[in-house]
Amino acid sequence: MLNHVVNRFIDRQRWLEPVADVLQKLIGGFYKALGGPGHSLKTFLHGTWLGHPLHPVLTDIPIGAWTIAILFDLSYVIERSHGWVSAADVTIFIGLLAALGAAVTGYTDWNETIDRERRVGISHGLLNTLVVVLYLVSFILRVTGGSRGLAILLAYAGYLVLVTAAFLGGELVFSIGTGVNHHAWQEVPTKFTKVLLEGQLAEGVLIKGVAGDTPILLHKKGDTVCAISETCSHAGGPLSEGELDGSIVQCPWHASRFDVCTGQVKGGPATISQVRYETRIQNGQIEVRRSEDTLQPN
Ligand code: FES
Known part of the structure; x- marks a missing residue:
């Protein structure tokens, strides 16, 4: 089974632990240094006001935007029409904006994790960080008149990494139970x-x-x-x-x-x-x- 292979691979990546240690110190230290406002900001980013984690809400936007951008880029490659160029650039930019929000909320949620949940979570986070870098470089090439071919290739590579990272996001929720309501399966007495x-x-x-x-x-x-x-x-x-x-x-x-x-x-x-x-x-x-x-x- 694919998830078994992926999990065994992640468990063998010992270097993830020190990276996770440093990142959790930085993220936790940042919110702590801000004091009360930091706690309020953190609570906001978790999605407490929404009654639902905020991170998965935001992740849908870049996935959707960049999926459409793939089609726009492909249409440009086939038709060479400038309209497809603008459409792809705008959707990639929208995806980048939402991805920044997804990254901030995701790393904030991840900061509370331990053990395997932490390892899978940091793998998910690092892959998505790579995705943002690939799309950012692609976007810069697009708006500065760089190679359009290279920009498209980077976006396609980013999308492949994005799908891999999304798989790990699903693994976190559906296999490990990160972010799920821990009452969902608990018996609740309805009679005294x-x-x-x-x-x-x-x-x-x-x-x-x-x-x-x-x-x-x-x-x-x-x-x-x-x-x-x-x-x-x-x-x-x-x-x-x-x-x-x-x-x-x-x-x-x-x-x-x-x-x-x-x-x-x-x-x-x-x-x-x-x-x-x-x-x-x-x-x-x-x-x-x-x-x-x-x-x-x-
Ligand atoms: S705050 Fe995480 S288990 Fe209660």
């Missing part, structure tokens, strides 16, 4: 289900309970008992081991922030809110069921 003894829930702390097989994060403030999913939607981190700051819980793995009562995501890298549960107390037992107004899509 016992989760914890009332006496086990102390005021102002985070406690993990279990409803059926589903881990639930519980928090008591005064007479109110709040419950949201315990498993972080970003990559499955345990929220009960996170830090509580007022009504916000911060995931211990990559610092996503959620409202502990509504489940709403307040800071990335997570883009999807936690499941919100209604709570009630029956015979000394806390019970939960999925809330009608949960912000979680599943």
